[in-house]
Amino acid sequence: MHLTPSHKDTKFDLNLEYIAEKVVDTAVKLHIQLGPGLLESVYESVLAKRLEKLGFMVERQKPIPIIV
Secondary structure (H helix, E strand, C coil): CCCCCCCCCHHHHHHHHHHHHHHHHHHHHHHHHHCCCCCHHHHHHHHHHHHHHCCCCCCCCCCCCCCC
């Protein structure tokens, strides 16, 4: 599902807040459990799996166009 709401869309704001909360909470717990010093790719892989288990669709290392 792809959403492109206006800035006044409170339903979108609540959804975005929920997603952000889950991602940050999962990432913090992951870092506490695994500790510092691992490669970024390890954290990324584990975080993606954990977010998928929560029901999120995760795309890793997706290219982003840069306009100069």
